[in-house]
Amino acid sequence: MANIYTPDQKHAKRQAIMQAAVELFAHQSYPEITMQQIAEVVGCSKGTTFRYFATKEDLFMSILLEDYRDYFERLLTGLTPTTRLTAADYVDWMTAQTKELIVHHSVLVRLNAIRGPILEGKANMAETVARRNALYAVSRQLGERLVTCTQQLLTRSQFSHLFIVQSAMISGLMNMASLASFNHATLAVSYPDFEIDLVPEAQQQTQFYLTQYLKEFSQK
Structure with a gap:
């Protein structure tokens, strides 16, 4: 049986x-x-x-999209409708989340870097789109929550978009931070001019970008 x-x-x-x-x-x-x-x-x-999971790509695409959705849902839960954030508070919050992604969700950042060139090649398109839609829906909710928490500092679309920019910056820095290793093995060479201290540099870039972005696009 x-x-x-x-x-x-x-x-x-x-x-x-x-x-x-x-x-x-x-x-x-x-x-x-x-x-x-x-x-x-x-x-x-x-x-x-x-x-x-029909393919390895389906498996890892599911991990990427479902875990990112769960991450956004936790952020949404942490930001109650009564939370209030100034512009400086928002920048600090996003800067802290940059560290959170690197330290506790590095798998998501690494998977995001191979999503287009590798995972989409053999992942099921219909299933991927369905999970992407679910992620997008939570992202929109989070954007709306930030509009309320910041008293309309930016639009919902802008807040949602900034999470994508944040992820792209982290992925790029994470990729370039590994030049002294090859396939997870440390090389017997040193490239001091290429070294990246990932967490502080990613936080610095996040803080700088958001500060300049708010100066240009803030509704206030």
Whole structure:
């Protein structure tokens, strides 16, 4: 008799597969990771992983979009309708979130860098668009919340757009911060002029960009 899983059991298995992929991606490059490796971490067959995700690209695209959605939802929860932020408070908040993304969500930033050139090549378009729409909906809610919290410092669209700019800056700096390593291995060379202290430099760039942006586009 075929095994019958409840919806909760299926959800738990799907989450376990995604978590295993995240753990491997934290220490390996994307091309090195196989669905067999992921299955071994989960303790299931490779066929099981393919029942939940048709391709490796589908798996990692799901991680990227669903985890980013969850991240935005946590930000939305943290900003209540009664929260009040000045322009300086908003810049400080976004600067703090830059560190949060690098320190606690680096997998998302790395995946974002390979989304277009690698993941979209074999990911299911319909499923990707559906998850992207869900992410966009939460982003719009977060933008609306920031309009309220800042007393209309910027428009909802501007606030939502600035999260994309923030992610792009972090991804670029993270990519260039690894020139003294190759495929997760530290090289026996030094490039002091190329060194990037990722967290403080990303925060500095975020703060500078937002400060200048607000000077030019603030509605107040």
